[in-house]
Amino acid sequence: MSTAPAPKPALAAARRGRATGGAATRRRPSRVRALARTPTAVAGSLIVAAYLVAAAGAPLFAPADPAAMAPTALLARPGAGHPFGTDQFGRDILSRLLYGSRVSLGVSFASVALALGAGGTIGVVSGYYGGALDSVLMRSMDVVFAFPAVLLAIAIMAVAGTTPPVLVAAIGIVYTPQFARVTRGSVLQARGIEYVEAARAQGAGVPRILLHHIVPNILAPIIVQTSLSLSFAILTESALSFLGLGTQPPTPSWGNMLAEARRFMTMAPWTAVFPGAAISLIVLGFNLLGDGLRDVLDPRLRL
Amino acid sequence: MTGYLAGRLLGLLPVLWGVSIVVFLLVRLLPGDAVQMFLGTQVAMTPAQMAELRRLFGIDKPLPLQYVDWIGRVLQGDFGVSLRTSRPVLPDILARLPISIEITVLALVIALGLGIPIGIVAALRRGTAADTLVTVGGLLGLSIPNFWLAAMLLLLLANSPIASIGTYVGLAANPLANLTIMALPAISLGVSLAAVFMRFVRSSLLEVLGEDYVRTARAKGLLARIVVNRHALRNALIPVITVIGYQAGYLLGGTVVIEEVFALPGMGRLALNAIGQRDYPVVQGVVLLIAGLFVLTNLAVDVLYALADPRVRYR
Numbered sequence: 001m002s003t004a005p006a007p008k009p010a011l012a013a014a015r016r017g018r019a020t021g022g023a024a025t026r027r028r029p030s031r032v033r034a035l036a037r038t039p040t041a042v043a044g045s046l047i048v049a050a051y052l053v054a055a056a057g058a059p060l061f062a063p064a065d066p067a068a069m070a071p072t073a074l075l076a077r078p079g080a081g082h083p084f085g086t087d088q089f090g091r092d093i094l095s096r097l098l099y100g101s102r103v104s105l106g107v108s109f110a111s112v113a114l115a116l117g118a119g120g121t122i123g124v125v126s127g128y129y130g131g132a133l134d135s136v137l138m139r140s141m142d143v144v145f146a147f148p149a150v151l152l153a154i155a156i157m158a159v160a161g162t163t164p165p166v167l168v169a170a171i172g173i174v175y176t177p178q179f180a181r182v183t184r185g186s187v188l189q190a191r192g193i194e195y196v197e198a199a200r201a202q203g204a205g206v207p208r209i210l211l212h213h214i215v216p217n218i219l220a221p222i223i224v225q226t227s228l229s230l231s232f233a234i235l236t237e238s239a240l241s242f243l244g245l246g247t248q249p250p251t252p253s254w255g256n257m258l259a260e261a262r263r264f265m266t267m268a269p270w271t272a273v274f275p276g277a278a279i280s281l282i283v284l285g286f287n288l289l290g291d292g293l294r295d296v297l298d299p300r301l302r303l
Numbered sequence: 304m305t306g307y308l309a310g311r312l313l314g315l316l317p318v319l320w321g322v323s324i325v326v327f328l329l330v331r332l333l334p335g336d337a338v339q340m341f342l343g344t345q346v347a348m349t350p351a352q353m354a355e356l357r358r359l360f361g362i363d364k365p366l367p368l369q370y371v372d373w374i375g376r377v378l379q380g381d382f383g384v385s386l387r388t389s390r391p392v393l394p395d396i397l398a399r400l401p402i403s404i405e406i407t408v409l410a411l412v413i414a415l416g417l418g419i420p421i422g423i424v425a426a427l428r429r430g431t432a433a434d435t436l437v438t439v440g441g442l443l444g445l446s447i448p449n450f451w452l453a454a455m456l457l458l459l460l461a462n463s464p465i466a467s468i469g470t471y472v473g474l475a476a477n478p479l480a481n482l483t484i485m486a487l488p489a490i491s492l493g494v495s496l497a498a499v500f501m502r503f504v505r506s507s508l509l510e511v512l513g514e515d516y517v518r519t520a521r522a523k524g525l526l527a528r529i530v531v532n533r534h535a536l537r538n539a540l541i542p543v544i545t546v547i548g549y550q551a552g553y554l555l556g557g558t559v560v561i562e563e564v565f566a567l568p569g570m571g572r573l574a575l576n577a578i579g580q581r582d583y584p585v586v587q588g589v590v591l592l593i594a595g596l597f598v599l600t601n602l603a604v605d606v607l608y609a610l611a612d613p614r615v616r617y618r
Contacts, residue, residue, distance in 0.1 A: 143321030147594045150556030155590045158578040159329050235448055239560050242450050243575060258451060262564075269458055276451030284446035291442070 034296045041292025047285030055101040062095035075268040085270040097278050100252035108233040114172030115179050123183025141177040149174045157245040167246055171236050175229050182225045186218035220297035227290035231283045238279050254279045307616045326591045327370050330583045383584035392588040402569035406488050407554040413493035418500025426508035444498030449557050453491035453564040468566050488565045492557045503546050508539040541611045548604030555593050
């Protein structure tokens with residue numbers, strides 16, 4: 001789902017006088033401090049950091065082997081041995097959530113990296129060169145955009161098979177146009193700045209202009225877009241896995257844990273409550289982070 | 304206005320053309336071809352028989368020619384034949400379309416009905432505890448997956464009649480029973496969209512309240528109520544139309560997932576079942592139809608916006 005623009009108008013008005021240009025590197029320390037003063041950004045970063053630590057240290061934190069079945073403890077209530085209870089095979093839900101976070105986060109990060117790489121390149125080329133190339137590229141992005149995100153991902157998975165690389169590619173393709181649009185818009189703005197023209201007049205080559213002058217100027221909106229896209233990617237991955245078209249059991253992912261829990265939900269609500277809560281919290285984290293980043297990096301940004 | 308409309312319609316053609324190519328290629332690029340798909344692995348055939356079948360299916364021709372054949376038939380309403388039931392695909396899809404449309408429309412109504420008033424209140428009480436509560440609630444609403452919300456609602460309301468699954472009643476047959484069944488699906492799908500509208504209306508109204516003409520209206524001594532109702536709200540709410548356009552994709556994609564959770568016999572569930580049975584003409588038909596609906600919704604949104612805001616027409 002794409003988030004509606006939510007600029008903070010007063011903030012935007014206050015900063016409107018600020019010039020668009022300037023080297024991003026020089027301002028970075030003050031931006032980090034500004035981020036540290038933004039409650040949404042702090043809360044979001046803490047949540048995301050906690051998840052990353054949990055995923056990286058899954059073997060350390062997991063109370064049990066996520067695949068170990070316990071016939072004596074099927075659908076056990078949350079308690080001492082199993083903080084989040086067990087599922088229909090007696091597998092420890094907390095351990096499966098921890099290992100599942102590696103899958104769910106891994107797929108989401110990889111697919112957003114793909115979307116960022118592909119969309120960013122298309123956007124830079126489109127925005128910098130303009131003309132017929134721009135039209136062709138942006139019309140193709142319009143075509144991808146003409147499919148509802150979840151539906152296109154479902155269709156790709158259905159046709160190309162439910163393997164992890166296809167999953168990453170499907171989600172990546174679906175979110176590519178957003179990066180292409182954001183990047184292209186920013187490049188169009190940056191291209192007109194005087195010192196970019198000065199660099200061109202001095203005879204700087206295209207790669208140099210793009211890397212040294214344009215890219216540093218367009219990072220802010222792209223960083224914000226990345227954070228928001230991560231939240232969409234996690235939701236999409238879990239929806240696909242929930243429908244049986246994403247990560248396949250027995251590999252645990254939050255979405256397929258929820259799918260398996262559906263049949264036992266009324267008997268053992270914890271099987272469904274915890275995976276969904278795990279998804280909601282990390283998506284909230286990326287949304288908070290995205291909101292905070294937008295307020296600090298680019299108050300005028302509209303999606 | 305006519306010029307604007309003509310321009311928008313012309314701009315739509317390349318997109319629809321591209322969409323049709325993607326949907327066409329989606330299935331044609333499958334490993335194996337339609338003949339193998341049709342026969343499965345059970346039937347043994349000689350290569351000559353296979354070639355004959357390929358000729359009959361029209362898939363011995365080069366890909367571009369196949370596309371021309373296919374799009375020609377699609378434009379005449381022939382979406383192909385189901386590999387499972389051997390029935391034409393389109394009538395089966397259209398029979399289920401109203402259910403999917405009903406869910407999306409109800410979800411949209413719920414989202415607008417919740418999102419707009421709450422967003423207005425939050426903007427007018429900016430910085431108060433109520434505003435903070437609404438902002439946090441909005442972020443939560445955005446973050447909860449709709450299918451999980453659906454499952455949790457079913458769990459909480461397990462003994463209530465609105466949580467009965469598996470007995471679909473048509474809207475025309477029994478409106479009350481139908482709406483009882485549709486309530487939870489529509490709420491599950493609508494809540495996060497309500498959060499989107501709420502956030503948008505809040506920021507849009509805040510921005511308008513900071514405009515010069517609102518300050519002028521206040522300065523000439525108008526009542527706050529009149530300033531808000533007559534000057535600010537009108538301009539703040541018009542852009543909501545465009546958000547409906549962006550979010551139509553969320554609704555149309557989300558209904559596929561929600562129909563599955565509530566076992567509603569809509570178009571999305573038809574597609575999911577077809578995926579399970581490798582019945583690709585049905586999948587292809589549903590994807591094409593939903594993408595077409597999405598494109599047309601956005602056209603309708605643009606037209607509506609141009610009607611509501613004359614500035615758009617002259618741009």
